[in-house]
Amino acid sequence: MSETTAVKMGRPREFDEDFALEAAMRLFWERGYEGTSLHDLTEVMGVNRASLYATFGDKESLFLKALARYGDGPTSYLKFALKEPTAVQVIESIFRGSVNVLGDPTNPRGCLSTQGALATGPAAASVKQALIDWRKAGEAQLQERLKRAKVEGDLPATTNIADLTRFVSTIWYGLGVLAANGDSKVEMKRVTDLALKMLPI
Amino acid sequence: MSETTAVKMGRPREFDEDFALEAAMRLFWERGYEGTSLHDLTEVMGVNRASLYATFGDKESLFLKALARYGDGPTSYLKFALKEPTAVQVIESIFRGSVNVLGDPTNPRGCLSTQGALATGPAAASVKQALIDWRKAGEAQLQERLKRAKVEGDLPATTNIADLTRFVSTIWYGLGVLAANGDSKVEMKRVTDLALKMLPI
DNA sequence: AACTTTTTGGAACAATCAGTTAAAATATTG
DNA sequence: CAATATTTTAACTGATTGTTCCAAAAAGTT
Numbered sequence: 001m002s003e004t005t006a007v008k009m010g011r012p013r014e015f016d017e018d019f020a021l022e023a024a025m026r027l028f029w030e031r032g033y034e035g036t037s038l039h040d041l042t043e044v045m046g047v048n049r050a051s052l053y054a055t056f057g058d059k060e061s062l063f064l065k066a067l068a069r070y071g072d073g074p075t076s077y078l079k080f081a082l083k084e085p086t087a088v089q090v091i092e093s094i095f096r097g098s099v100n101v102l103g104d105p106t107n108p109r110g111c112l113s114t115q116g117a118l119a120t121g122p123a124a125a126s127v128k129q130a131l132i133d134w135r136k137a138g139e140a141q142l143q144e145r146l147k148r149a150k151v152e153g154d155l156p157a158t159t160n161i162a163d164l165t166r167f168v169s170t171i172w173y174g175l176g177v178l179a180a181n182g183d184s185k186v187e188m189k190r191v192t193d194l195a196l197k198m199l200p201i
Numbered sequence: 202m203s204e205t206t207a208v209k210m211g212r213p214r215e216f217d218e219d220f221a222l223e224a225a226m227r228l229f230w231e232r233g234y235e236g237t238s239l240h241d242l243t244e245v246m247g248v249n250r251a252s253l254y255a256t257f258g259d260k261e262s263l264f265l266k267a268l269a270r271y272g273d274g275p276t277s278y279l280k281f282a283l284k285e286p287t288a289v290q291v292i293e294s295i296f297r298g299s300v301n302v303l304g305d306p307t308n309p310r311g312c313l314s315t316q317g318a319l320a321t322g323p324a325a326a327s328v329k330q331a332l333i334d335w336r337k338a339g340e341a342q343l344q345e346r347l348k349r350a351k352v353e354g355d356l357p358a359t360t361n362i363a364d365l366t367r368f369v370s371t372i373w374y375g376l377g378v379l380a381a382n383g384d385s386k387v388e389m390k391r392v393t394d395l396a397l398k399m400l401p402i
Numbered sequence: 403a404a405c406t407t408t409t410t411g412g413a414a415c416a417a418t419c420a421g422t423t424a425a426a427a428t429a430t431t432g
Numbered sequence: 433c434a435a436t437a438t439t440t441t442a443a444c445t446g447a448t449t450g451t452t453c454c455a456a457a458a459a460g461t462t
Binding site: 209210212213238240259 | 451
Binding site: 029030031032034035036037040108110114115116118119120121122124132135136160163164166167169170171172173174175176177178180181182183187190191194195198199 | 231316373
């Protein structure tokens with residue numbers, strides 16, 4: 001019976017794993033992978049070095065866990081957006097969710113997937129690549145969904161799915177930089193409103 | 202007579218200042234501010250530490266000089282684009298120039314202004330801010346030009362200049378991330394072609 | 403040849419980096 | 433209480449960070 005409620009032997013933890021990972025995610029989000037030091041991580045996470053390594057592994061491993069949490073948390077809107085009934089609604093929903101997260105003043109400015117490690121030194125090359133993969137995976141999910149929309153007839157048969165996907169992704173990424181620039185939610189919303197009006201659909 | 206051709210006393214330099222700054226720019230471009238070490242800079246620049254400091258100042262100062270060179274070099278297309286006769290041609294020209302630079306396989310992938318320091322630790326906060334200012338300055342120049350286009354009548358009086366500027370900027374920034382993802386020039390061109398077709402003009 | 407001026411090479415700097423280790427502390431189990 | 437298991441504490445790696453300093457080297461000037 002090794003359940004989550006199982007009584008554990010040994011000295012009990014003085015930190016909350018969930019809280020700690022959330023804090024790590026937000027610090028990486030704000031400062032990027034290379035800009036975040038282990039010392040600062042232990043502080044915001046409320047975890048000492050040794051426990052951090054025992055629980056989350058090394059810095060890269062911790063970052064990947066934080067990234068996964070980012071996908072399940074702040075950017076979970078993507079999962080729901082993909083379930084919308086039509087292509088237009090899917091795109092609308094992605095834009096809405098994105099603007100909501102990026103425009104929330106309680107969040108770090110920008111998007112973890114682009115701020116985390118867009119360009120790095122050789123030591124962080126694998127993290128940079130992981131983020132490329134992460135972004136491309138998002139694009140792939142959208143592309144699959146739009147492809148289905150075409151089959152279902154709610155996108156014209158003439159629509160170039162790859163182009164439309166890349167176009168939406170471009171705006172998506174661009175919003176992240178707008179947010180990093182300090183633009184407000186209202187300003188970002190005006191961009192997505194304009195984009196939706198123009199959409200070749 | 203203190204001209205540039207003036208004979209200088211002292212031991213002559215063994216490095217070329219222009220070459221060195223170009224090399225620094227490209228390394229920052231590829232690795233970002235925090236991802237670039239002084240050790241690696243001296244190697245690619247062909248300058249020893251002491252001479253680097255004497256000539257370019259500290260790391261931040263060197264980065265700012267590299268950024269200025271980036272503006273005068275790879276992204277000089279902006280200056281020319283703003284001189285185009287109509288708003289549409291201006292935007293077309295920006296997109297074309299951007300795709301050419303970002304899609305050039307001999308260049309580092311992505312855009313220095315977004316890769317340099319989108320998110321950083323506190324130590325690099327001033328560099329991050331300098332890049333925000335740099336990007337916003339670019340937006341401001343475009344906005345001024347589009348405002349003029351409206352006055353000159355080649356944009357409808359109903360056009361919201363701020364919105365149009367931000368929309369073009371968003372795509373501009375987004376292209377940088379596409380490039381960082383490894384997308385090809387052809388793929389980026391298809392994005393800008395689509396955007397131009399959709400432009401509310 | 404003696405003196406100035408500038409650059410070079412390399413050592414030295416203190417600070418910080420990610421990561422490890424061993425002992426002390428705190429719990430459960432028998 | 434004794435044995436076991438886990439976490440905390442804190443010191444300690446060894447490497448790397450950005451920056452400074454200094455004597456030697458290489459040129460021009462007198």
